[in-house]
Amino acid sequence: MTQRYAVVLAAGQGSRMKSKLYKVLHPVAGKPMVGHVIEQVEATGASKIVTIVGFGAEKVKDYLGDRTNYAVQEEQLGTGHAVIQAETHLKNKDGITLVICGDTPLLSAETLNNLFDYHQKKGAKATILTAHAQDPTGYGRVIRNEENYVEKIVEQKDANDTEKLVQEVNTGTYCFDNKLLFETLSQVGNENSQGEYYLPDVIEILKNQNEIVDAYIMTSENEGMGVNDRVALAEASRLMRRRINTMHMQNGVTLIDPMTTYIDSDVTIGSDTIIEPNVTLKGKTIIGEDCFVGAHSEIVNGTIGDGVRVTNSSIKDSVMEKDSNIGPYSHLRPNSHIGESVHIGNFVEIKNATIGKTSKVGHLTYVGDADLGENINIGCGTIFVNYDGKNKFRTTVGNNVFIGCNANLIAPLTIEENVYIAAGSTITKDVPTQAMAIARARQENKLEYYNKLPH
Structure with a gap:
């Protein structure tokens, strides 16, 4: 099997969060965003994960521990500059490298596996994970040629009026041939409005070298959303909780009102348990079968046996x-x-x-x-x-x-x-x-x- 690697971009300070807490450590459904990302990457079978850290590096390391290797981006000079910091860990290795942002907590292992498989099946040197966005504002646009092949990615701030109308957007997640990725990164320049080294420029360079570049369009636009401010954080949390609640209901749990039931991602609930509205289940709570958890109850890291009744x-x-x-x-x-x-x-x-x-x-x-x-x-x-x-x-x-x-x-x-x-x-x-x-x-x-x- 082709070796899989991953580079997790987690060096951004996240100034739009207006917070003392490092951006990727903001929780979604009870778990820091970067924790969700690492968990899903681990589920793809990646043999080595390198997390790029910068501002707040020690706190990220304290949280993730030895689940990942680390590389430090001292200056914030763009995504291409961030990825090249992983060179000492990955250069000259044969395989496929996934590049993923640490603030995309909704991406699932299923989607990432599909991306890996599509990339390998197409024999591509680079594959972009894309989505069709109803409102593409703020996202890089995926520009295709007359034959519908990927030509390049244009950032919002560098796009012309025609390019801004494109609704296929770059989610910021990619698969690359590992060796070629690091060879090509050395050719990326910073001749753009921000003076940064953009990872998407690798796509255009590879195209000019007649390498195969493709795009895998995922079915859910929401899954690829990045979290850059508190509004997006709230939306990501809402979507994650809906996903979690759906999973529990499909497993035989009754949620009287899923819209007002707040369940963290690591909670386990047995079948035929009934959860009333305005219940909050946090941390690594375990609830058995045939239980009743009444309205307005809160359980944090609790272990609840079968047939237990919790009332407010x-x-x-x-x-x-x-x-x-x-x-x-x-x-x-x-x-x-x-x-x-x-x-x-x-x-x-x-x-x-x-x-x-x-x-x-x-x-x-x-x-x-x-x-x-x-x-x-x-x-x-x-x-x-x-x-x-x-x-x-x-x-x-x-x-x-x-x-x-x-x-x-x-x-x-x-x-x-x-x-x-x-x-x-x-x-x-x-x-x-x-x-x-x-x-x-x-x-x-x-x-x-x-x-x-x-x-």
Whole structure:
């Protein structure tokens, strides 16, 4: 098989984003744009990927890590100048090199594979990925001759009035014969309005050398869109989420209103799960089969087992095992683990805690830094008091414990199994098995007290 390589152009500062964040690191559906690009390039089987970085290089390297090689473009002198920075990695190698921009997050591996295959089938030395645009403003125009062969690419700012009417546009993605690409780049000049070295000029040089240059027209205009400002970022995000939502629905997930359901690209959802409107699923969330996620819920990096019910609640970096339920208006903070068939009711906050199966935390309760066993009942208004103003402490509760309403459990504390905690108690000492703990002032009634007050 012919070797495949890729050069990802990610050196532009992106001044039109008006942001302190490096352009290709702006997220689309929960993932930086360049992350989408690298992921799709990897799926084509490219044996070496070289990412061209410049402004913000270290942040891009921190994000991508060793998934790619790097070359630095010190000065922003155009796309041709950017690609030639990869010469030390790719020069003299036999194969096909894909050149792709790091701000084109919607391009799919399927389209890129089609481009590779078309390029090889046609025996071309260069193949342009093009699209027919309803409004081609801002894009380079693909100019064809009378025989419909590609003649050249003209940038918007250098196009004449006739060329500006052309609707076939250059998406900025190409396949090249690798050796010929780097041989030809040395011939590219900068005699244009911007004084830059344009990669598309390679096309015209190859044509003049009677090499085969072709264009592969993809079916979706939107897929090739580049993101240069916040308006385009919002549109790319909308299109990506529509693609993601469609995929989940085709896999057997019910989205009551896909237009108001926001699912990141790395989320996994099992079949026969129902998602209500205004739900946000972020990060690497995993949701099992036969679940229900109610309106206005947010799950971030959550792991949700089969048959779980989430009603208008927030879950972050936590686990809910099968057949458990939560909400409405409850919150799982990081490192919470909710066991099988556990009930978490309304207005409950849980943080860094484990709750064993079939336990119940009904309502208006805070459980922080605690390890709870099975079949525990926690009454309304219970507080696990875990913080003394400086340090956090843990509470351990055994199986089959009943905790009455408005109890305060002052950590560090161990409550053994088969224990009752009386309502209204403030527990500061460990409670042994089989005991009932009562820690509240004895009631005293002051008779005739009402009559002693002025009225």
